[in-house]
Amino acid sequence: MVARKFVVQHNDSLFDVDYDTEDGFEVLKFQLFSLTSIPPDEQKIFGGENLLVKDDSDLNSVTDKLRLVSTDEVHDNAFAQSDDKLRLLSIEVDEGSSGTVAKDDNAFAQSDEELARMLQAEEEALFFQQFRASEDRGQFEQRIRPYVSQVLMYEDPVRQAAARKTVPVDELEEKAVVSLAKEGNFKPSKIEQDHVFLLQLLFWFKQTFRWVNAPSCDGCGSETINCGMGAPLPSEIQFGGSRVELYRCNNCLRITRFPRYNDPLKIVETRRGRCGEWANCFTLYCRAFGYESRLILDFTDHLWTECFSNLLGRWMHLDPCEGVYDKPLLYEKGWNKKLNYVVAIAKDGVHDVTKRYTRKWHEVLSRRNITTEPVVSAVLSDITKDCRKGFTPQLLAVLEDRDRSEVDELERGLPSQNDGSISLPGRQSGAKEWRIARSELGSNENNSLSCSECPIRICVDEHVTSILNAFCSLLSQFVENDIPKSKIVDILEMVKRGLLDLKKASFRSRSGSISLESITLKFVQQIIPPLDVLLAALSLKSEKLEKCERVNFCLAGDPVKTSIALPVALDALDIVIDNLRNSDNFGKGSLSLPLLKPNRISSGLVLASGEELPFGIVTSAFDGIHTSKWEEPNGAKGGWIIYKVKDNQMLDLEVYELMSANDAPERDPMNWVVEGSDDGGSSWYVLDKQTSQMFEKRFQRKTFKIHSVGRLSNAFRFRFLAVRDVQATSRLQIGSIDLFARIS
Structure with missing residues (x-):
């Protein structure tokens, strides 16, 4: 442990901050937030000579004098200042200070150099493409044309009505408004409600639709093994089931048919399939509830959906197989997919949206060998014109304006950096052997969508x-x-x-x-x-x-x-x-704890070392519901939660309760320290320490009494040091945390 005392300048104010370097950079940011109200994700902390202190900086050797600015201030200066704008943010520091720090100017220079390299690589890929790729448009067009008629089925009122009948609309609407209420939004706009209803529709679909590796035997229900393809029956062809897989039962030897239906009306009935059926059917559901939707065709063998979000003002990625939304880099960064062509297909046109799903465009270009880029553009333009025949001039103007906006968005997105705090999982759907064969397991050891730089959240409790x-x-x-x-x-x-x-x-x-x-x-x-x-x-x-x-x-x-x-x-x-x-x-x-639970502390701000998205976020530990939990994907050997009391009230913590989560006992906390702060998180003192704690069952509550009396605090910190079995898991999880103040 190395205790440091920093003097931090923000605008015209100076703040003394006591800090333990073992607590990590995020804790320092939270301490500064408590003093300046600048959220951690909007902070830039500088040492000397334009030295930006970063997550990987050596905080043991960084200078004692720091300067804090918010990103809003940086953005404002960017508009008002010239190239030397960053120098205005620096401060004089002691000579000889050292550490792993990076100059912000150098960071921008590196970014510019990286962009230049990418542009050069793109030019080279385009140059070589003309020798590798054919000018013939036939192969590329044949891959897309069948889906154009496919998406027109989504406009059929009969199919839409059949889809809507299967959806528990009231239940999803309730979940949607509750999800907003948990963020403090009890009076959402229509646009906000539409947005979160779409997400609830995605989660419902993921839970109720069935992935088929090999169908169960129609006779005895036993497992089956593939034994080839069969000729389609008229009843199967009626719903686009021209491909029929055959499976032999391992028990009774009966043959079970698995027709790969293309008509979403039939898939609404069967509610099973693989990514083709999932995306096909889910896109119908989206259209059935009025969302502008399009089917996304990935030439490397995957399909998903995009819907236009009026809340975000852009197209949003939704993958029903994975239950993931608005994470377009899932495939390249999470699955390690080598993308080439990603095409959006809708009733009013087709668009090349590959750039939304990659940050390695120059590498993708080297794999686009079916035809040249001018031919790709021409094919998509011609199909789009066919789709829009008969449209009014007013509608055409709206669509063309949206097309231009999307092209600009995709071009702007390419140079942007990946969000390193978001960990994207490998593929979850399908048998593991199948995913391995497709090289789609990815490299994320936790195999989950998680965040290591969490936002500060409000406990609506x-x-x-x-x-x-x-x-x-x-x-x-x-x-x-x-x-x-x-x-x-x-x-x-x-x-x-x-x-x-x-x-x-x-x-x-x-x-x-x-x-x-x-x-x-x-x-x-x-x-x-x-x-x-x-x-x-x-x-x-x-x-x-x-x-x-x-x-x-x-x-x-x-x-x-x-x-x-x-x-x-x-x-x-x-x-x-x-x-x-x-x-x-x-x-x-x-009439006392644990039977009675008076004076529970509520409505505070909370920050965590990490969290699972979207259901394992840190506020789930404070919502009073058994089935929810906070999950820290990398917390087995250390994780933390900081709770800042509402309105900086000074409270005397009497008791706290922890509840084990619904599953995985190996993830239960075993050793931890509870600390308090009377200055909003600048300095901390120990309130309680526990070791070798064991939760004998799921949803078990343990009550811990604070023995020091009269120590008033306006912030609390839980430092979880180890879980029950650090060899079996990388995760930490807690069902609930409840804090109870002493009644004065």
Whole structure:
């Protein structure tokens, strides 16, 4: 451990920062964020002589005097200053300071040199292409023409209606608005709702569609092995199944047919296939819900979908086989694919979009040998003109303007650098042997979509605290009225049944009831007030009792607030019921943690060392839901979370709880340190240290008491030092983290 004290200049202010170099560069950035409100991803930190401090800089030897600027300031200066703009950001430092630092000017020079090399390589590839590639357009055109008629099927109202009927629209709409609410957006625009509904449609499709390596036997359901191709039947040809694979059962020897249907109407029915069927069918689903969509044909044997996102103002990549969106470098960077031609095919034209999917255009050009680039452009232009015959001049003008914008976007994107903080996985769909044979496993050891430079996220979890407080009130009322433990469990089970029924109802018009038939009038009168508190925490309101046998309730306001709170309440009920059943004695002495969970800290800012995208992000550890979790793909030997209290409140941490996640015990944290800070993260002190902790089961909660009293903090840091089995995994995962402040 090397303790450093930096003096950091930002604008006209100086800040003293105490820092442990073992904590990593991101922690230093977060400390500066707490002092200056400049988010880590917008910070540039400079030493002397235009020396930019970077992630791989040696922080043990960097000068003590630093200067901080935001990227916004850099951008503003870029417009206002000349070539010496970066020199204005430098500061004088002690002579003799050393370290692994890089000059920003050199970085720009290297970038320019790299661009020059790429342009030269592109010219060379184009030069040699004229000798390798044919001027004949036939082969290239024949690869594309069949798909032009294919995509016209997506415009058929009958096919669209058949697709829509299979989709749980209300469920996906609820998930969409809840996903926005978890980011603090409870009043999304129509464009925002459309965007996230499309993502939920993608996730639903990925979960419900079935990948076929070899079909199960039609007779006994056993595994089969390929035994060749068969002649298509008329019923198969009717839906484009001109290719039929045959499979022999390993058990009963029966032959099972696997027709490769091209008609998405039939694929909606069968709900199975490989990438061709997946992309074909998913693109129909996108068109069925009104999204401008196109089928993407990769000549190296893959297909996926693009939709135009009005939110992003551009075409967005969606791969239904992988459940991945807006990650166009997935194939080149993740799968290690050697791309050549990637063509977008829609009802109104075809476009070469290869440049969206590569940052190695000069290498791709060397593999484009079917025909020359002028012929490619001519073929695509001619097909597009055919598709647009009969279009009005106004529509043609709109489409041509969009075409120009896309070309500009693709050209601008080529020189941009890969985002090194995003780790893209190898191919996930298909049998491993098949993926190995295709060299599509990639080199990502974690085989997951993850981020090592996470954004600062807001915990939208005030409802979790409200629900836990409501249960405190309810249980306290039970104790004060001497209601037996067995009767309390019965009452809570009835509440749970009522909330489960409510959860099944349409989220925009929810209403329900809780049966109180087995409870005496005296008990009913006692529990109604605290029950109303619980309903209010769920954005529900109770209605008039029906002969004291039933409590009716309905939405009290925004239905999204009920949607986001319901799973939290149901999980909390399970915990309370389980705790009651396992308690030997229940009385006033029981009204404390872990049974009661008062004064939970909420609504803070949180930053992590890494996270799994999109479902394992760090705020998942604070959302109060059992099935979610924070997952750090590289955290087995060390990961961290920093939690900054809302409005810089100074709180005395009394207790914290950790819950194991749903699977993989080897990823459970075993050794960790909890630290506090009274200056927003500039300096830290130890609050608790744990070693050799074991979670015996999944979803198990462990409660840890902070023994120091009166140490007020406005930030907390969890440093997870090791997981249960570092030899078996590279990952760290936690189901939930709950912080409870001491009640003054």
